[in-house]
Amino acid sequence: MKKLLTTLCAIVPLIGTVQAQEFTSTQLEQVKQVREQALNSDLSWQLLESLTSEVGPRLPGSENDKKAVAWAKQQFEQLGFDKVWLEPATFPHWRRYRESGAIVSPSTQPLHLTALGNSVSTPTDGITAAVVMFETLDELIAAPKKSLENKIAFVNYRMNRHIDGNGYGPAVRARSSGAVEAAKKGAIAYMMRSVSTSHHRFAHTGNSRYQEGVSKIPNTAIANPDADQLERLIKAGHAVSVNINLQTEDLGEGTSYNVIGEITGSEYPEHYVLIGGHLDSWDLGTGALDDGAGVALTMAAATHIKQVARPKRSIRVVLFAAEELGLWGAKAYFKQHADKLDNIVAAAESDFGADLVYGFESSVSATSLPIVRAIAQQLAPLGIEYIRANSARGGPDLIPLRQATDAPIFALHQNGTDYFDYHHTADDTLDKVAPDKLKQNTAAYAVFAMMAANAKTTLTGKAK
Amino acid sequence: MKKLLTTLCAIVPLIGTVQAQEFTSTQLEQVKQVREQALNSDLSWQLLESLTSEVGPRLPGSENDKKAVAWAKQQFEQLGFDKVWLEPATFPHWRRYRESGAIVSPSTQPLHLTALGNSVSTPTDGITAAVVMFETLDELIAAPKKSLENKIAFVNYRMNRHIDGNGYGPAVRARSSGAVEAAKKGAIAYMMRSVSTSHHRFAHTGNSRYQEGVSKIPNTAIANPDADQLERLIKAGHAVSVNINLQTEDLGEGTSYNVIGEITGSEYPEHYVLIGGHLDSWDLGTGALDDGAGVALTMAAATHIKQVARPKRSIRVVLFAAEELGLWGAKAYFKQHADKLDNIVAAAESDFGADLVYGFESSVSATSLPIVRAIAQQLAPLGIEYIRANSARGGPDLIPLRQATDAPIFALHQNGTDYFDYHHTADDTLDKVAPDKLKQNTAAYAVFAMMAANAKTTLTGKAK
Structure with a gap:
């Protein structure tokens, strides 16, 4: 003041x-x-x-x-x-219609997750595989080629809380391109700690992208308490497997409208x-x-x-x-x-x-x-x-x-x-x-x- | 101090x-x-x-x-x-294996809900019906007979926050016996605001019971923000319909164990x-x-x-x-x-x-x-x-x-x-x-x- x-x-x-x-x-x-x-x-x-x-x-x-x-x-x-009018805009139309997840080893537990926007589906029964954890996207990028074959890559990066939201940019990198980097190492699915400061059990969705020539793998974020749980189990030395089930749909080009009102x-x-x-x-x-x-x-x-x-x-x-x-x-x-x-x-x-x-x-x-x-x-x-x-x-x-x-x-x-x-x-x-x-x-x-x-x-x- | x-x-x-x-x-x-x-x-x-x-x-x-x-x-x-020993205890074994909900009218929106313990299942596609809201269980009890036929009864009672949890008892009445009272009036499913002080989107489960001679109807609690949403829509004069889909299983008598350790x-x-x-x-x-x-x-x-x-x-x-x-x-x-x-x-x-x-x-x-x-x-x-x-x-x-x-x-x-x-x-x-x-x-x-x-x-x- x-x-x-x-x-x-x-x-x-x-x-x-x-x-x-x-x-x-x-x-x-x-x-x-x-x-x-x-x-x-x-x-x-x-x-x-x-x-x-x-x-x-x-x-x-x-x-x-x-x-x-x-x-x-x-x-x-x-x-x-x-004056009130509409102006059209086209976009890649995508939707999710069902998603669920579970830790299946060392014990069965629900995993609160959500598909990231643009994610492909898993098979109907989901993908079950061992999890390999990385603290940052850069650690994943540094992993040896083929080292994630038949694995689910998990980036555990924690977003910082700040009045101006400056933690978002660094955290969102792992959302935008994590699945691409994981697929390059052979991973069959990608999972990340939510780009979120919440300690409640909500997974954070958001846009993501694939890259021409790189396999499109299912792409998901898990709630922060669930990421904590995986981290604890992995750090305690357990071999952790999870099931990820994402059912999504690519609906081609969609059209919506900017709505404009003028004084x-x-x-x-x-x-x-x-x-x-x-x-x-x-x-x-x-x-x-x-x-x-x-x-x-x-x-x-x-x-x-x-x-x-x-x-x-x-x-x-x-x-x-x-x-x-x-x-x-x-x-x-x-x-x-x-x-x-x-x-x-x-x-x-x-x-x-x-x-x-x-x-x-x-x-x-x-x-x-x-x-x-x-x-x-x-x-x-x-x-x-x-x-x-x-x-x-x-x-x-x-x-x-x-x-x-x-x-x-x-x-x-x-x-x-x-x-x-x-x-x-x-x-x-x-x-x-x-x-x-x-x-x-x-x-x-x-x-x-x-x-x-x-x-x-x-x-x-x-x-x- | x-x-x-x-x-x-x-x-x-x-x-x-x-x-x-x-x-x-x-x-x-x-x-x-x-x-x-x-x-x-x-x-x-x-x-x-x-x-x-x-x-x-x-x-x-x-x-x-x-x-x-x-x-x-x-x-x-x-x-x-x-000394360490086990002593057996039997109980009615029940489990949920899938649940979901949605507001379907006036617009389609997910409804965060959970089956209350002991609830029967809905049909595979769930139950879709108009919602009738009551502020308290007593209001529901006071409703005319048959007035809820083909409806979903919704008790919107808000639990109080208190250091000693004294809001729980009054609120839990609607969980224990709400489905019974709703069924008596002809309702085909029962839904309640969660017995919870949270403003996050989590539904609160807990035990509930049926009564001999009264139809067993699906029994569910919705998260408090979802209850707020229904309340707003109903108070704004909309005819609100929801879909409730609970898949649960009564597995008969189960056995578990008290585990006791003595110094x-x-x-x-x-x-x-x-x-x-x-x-x-x-x-x-x-x-x-x-x-x-x-x-x-x-x-x-x-x-x-x-x-x-x-x-x-x-x-x-x-x-x-x-x-x-x-x-x-x-x-x-x-x-x-x-x-x-x-x-x-x-x-x-x-x-x-x-x-x-x-x-x-x-x-x-x-x-x-x-x-x-x-x-x-x-x-x-x-x-x-x-x-x-x-x-x-x-x-x-x-x-x-x-x-x-x-x-x-x-x-x-x-x-x-x-x-x-x-x-x-x-x-x-x-x-x-x-x-x-x-x-x-x-x-x-x-x-x-x-x-x-x-x-x-x-x-x-x-x-x-």
Whole structure:
């Protein structure tokens, strides 16, 4: 708090000048109004509750995915968005329909596992084989060729817990390419400790890939307590065998839709602030944190803005399709709009749950920094600190945008300390979202989007 | 803490006298020694780790149950118990072999459920029907006859969280007899919110019963987040249908064994302090809290006592069979020893996890209270308060003893605030036990058992 105050004292005189230049006092009054409205409204909660309960899990290509698209379109319309439309996106359609596992030696015990996205099936009775454990993916990569023949490879890497989720990247390597590396050594199946900080018995799913020319082997993650159990048995000197039974289906190319709602700007309608989340989710939970929250809070934020005052530039809420299977909706969106990416004056995706937003960060040109500081000042009453690194990456669906252009990118950093306790598991359900925190998130997005849309000067990105 | 100090100050002068009468200074020195040894030893942890990892779940009648019996016998022998033996117990042998559930309307979603013990199977494809929700079992009982025909009854009662687990009794009514009451109204299956304080997606199993002359319908509990989901959908006005698929098997009468290890007393070998837990567990988790902990800590406590000094009376560690299915091991034990129950000078079962013991309570004759206070004084350094109610009930396996005689009963009350987050679920695994707390538990049982075995006067029970 002291740090926050010091920061505020230092920037206040400058902000005074900036505000005079960039925002009228009426506009600043409206920002305050939208912030209060969002903090006192249940709208984002109602949207999240409806999406996660009435639709539920939303695996791309599933019936529920279609329902989610219809749901989002209808909600945008009912909320009074000026334009609502769909844009198609194709993706590799995959589903699981049954999965189970067991330790079969030294004693029979259930093994809580889940197929990783894209995994092939096992034979109907599963695969039973001896387990070879590695502490890291690199250890597996260093194993001699053929050393895993007729074995199940098990990577036991533990993910670190951190407020910004920085343990995820290092851990996810073993998910993305573990099966490929295991198959190269002759393994007949691949198994990993979940990319999760949970000590509950939920396996974490997520996307994975195969490699041309390398045998496709069944690919699974086990819950952390189950990984602990295997580790104990192996370290105690037991020869451990497990049975893995995954029944999945590759359904070829699927199509889903980015659902887009726009509040049209009064002065520069073609210029827009892009906020949003992804509409799809994994099939295990109901996708409350990932990413129902992002969907609900950005829909609600734009609605609050419109209700207070139509912005000068447009605000476009993009609900991306098929993020979980590889950003397919985002790729389609930024490809379809490739010739008009300069119209994006600010972009931020919420895809990190809905714990309190603690930091606001930009990635903009130096000339846009005064606007950023003015926005930061209006976020401060929400307990949000201005992070001056100016190297925001936005959410995952902004990756194609960042690769294509130098659009101004923003991050409203949610506290992610507990996020990976639930992410991609059956336990990602509505009760894991705190209503008051969701309101703070909604208010933060509303303040940010309103100010980015109303600044006198158009925000510009940091040249790459 | 202040309360504890006040209590101690009040009893110290009296204790001085009692100790002079009941315990020699050498004996009190030995109590201190055993307490320190237990606090510094990994023995109970090693036993718990081995039982839950190398054996795992221990459903009565299963292969693992047999392994557990062999494991316990071998451990007692290796630990140097003077006598080790088995006593048979029969029970109704039941098992689950597959179970699944789904909400099928208004949208398709997995439903995390588990068969309650003793449940009959559904047809192979499960039962799909509309759900009728009741907030309590009493509401269901009050429903009109035939009002649930072709429906699935759902009791949505929420269990309260409390340090002494007092929410369990009221909640468990709906588990014991819910299916019977639902069937009386024509329901074709019964479903209940889990008897659990967890907000994770684990269904809680547990014993249930049918009633002669009432149709046996499939009987299941759903995880609390799933119960929340059903409640939301129903309260939003949706007609909710679910599919319940339980495949279980009634295997007739099974036999398992109470495993008993004795440290034989030097002066009154036929008199004994009975401590223990139950060796069986439900099949979903690995029975770490319920009741691997009780098994491990009482085995270790007796071992520590023997290593410090052979007690005057015997200490008998009884690991009861088939507790979960209805106290079958306990019934067999106290029946088999019915003519010698007076030999039991003190009895305490640990079957409430392994969080810190916070209270020590007796149920003894007034003349034995000075001994109890002396024991309490030696438990105080472990942070354990003397609870003066003198109405201890001991653990569930002591119920047949309490019904048959007025043996002196003791309770070492574990903090049960979190116990029902894990109890009877797949999440009851070793990582839920804190090693240091298990040591405190072990030390508490060691101090209690040693002193109860060594008191000059024999403890006597409260006449009923």
